[in-house]
Amino acid sequence: MISAQLNINEIFYSLQGEAREVGLPSVFIRLTGCPLRCTYCDTEYAFKGNNLMAINVIFSKIKQYDTSYVCVTGGEPLAQKNCYLLLDELVKNNYQVSLETSGSINIQDVNVLVSIVMDIKTPSSGESEQNKYANIKKLTTKDQLKFVIGSRADFDWSVAILSQYPTTAGVLFSPVFGDITPTQLADWILDQQLNVRMQLQLHKLLWGDEKGK
Secondary structure, three states, rough: OOOEEEEEEEEEEEEEOOOOOOOOEEEEEEEOOOOOOOOOOHHHHOOOOOOEEHHHHHHHHHHHOOOEEEEEEEEHHHHHHHHHHHHHHHOOOOEEHHHHEOOHHHOOOOOOEEEEHHHHHHHOOOOHHHHOOHHHHHHHOEEEEEEEEHHHHHHHHHHHHHHHHEEEEOOEEEEEEOOOOOHHHHHHHHHHOOOEEEOOOOHHHHOOOOOOO
């Protein structure tokens, strides 16, 4: 097993709260660090820390749990170059792997068997200028493209992006808690007859903002 190290914020077992595998028991590997500072970020505790962990140690921890689903998240996991090695090893060991990443880092070198959940930053995030829109063309039917929406302006902007950059990936629209209501977003989607999936964060409905859930 590879001894390369990554800076790990936490490893925990929970229900997947978002995207295609929502509700499935999964192991989450949260990497430390992120180059972005989104206004609506709910994992600021992952920005800093110094907990280097070898990939073989990471495997010893995730093998405690009886699930084949592993989600690599952050922070921004691709900000650490050894993340690619971790993804490769997870795939080699027959895990069903998803990667939660922003649209600000090139996804070209991500293992083709990893399901990418890529977050395109909307204007209310304060980081929309960091989006690399060329990434959208690299997504396939196994992947998902996520828009976190905090206003009607964000919604209209997201619709325009989808028109400009069509994709075969699944598309997710998620409301920013406290900025718009789920009902508002649902109504906008139906009014526009959009072929997208609206999602709420299941883990927050169950446990709030508790770390490691």
